[in-house]
Amino acid sequence: MPLQSWDVLSLSISELVKRSVEESSYLLSLGDSKEWDMSVELLEAIKDNVKKAIVLTDASQSIVWVNNNFINLTGYQSSELLGRNPRFLQGKKQNQAAAHNIKKDLSKAKPTSQNVLNYRKSGDAYLCCVKIYPLFNKQQELVNYIAFENEIKPDAA
16 A cells, blocks of 8 residues: 555654653653652643753753754754853844843742744754743752743744
8 A cells, every 4th residue: 555645744743742752751750860849830831841942951051951852943963052051042133131031030040931032053043932940859959940942933924
């Protein structure tokens, strides 16, 4: 029987779902090992945003993990990102007020959400909404930050 186009689409969707489940499982197991205080808000954020680009940093904001959607969004490989501060994606045209608000909120260990202008490895700019949550362990010590990014595409006119 010949392969139908929906068969290929079905395989692609199946692979994406499998990858999302694996990435969610990895994040949750990492949370267990780091003893994250798994609030309902954090669990909901992970569940609601697993299909977005995800960046996990340590408490000093050095990247320790990214998901495949982040790699696809930025064009950087995981090995090029690990150990770097996500600010390296920003450029000269970054909205300084948004950058200031992020810095201010993170210095207070508060969640934040801002639209930022980032740059792909190719040099192309893209606007994205970034939501960052501080992650605390059971002793209420800040151990990680998790960021969910969603590209904001300009309206087609």
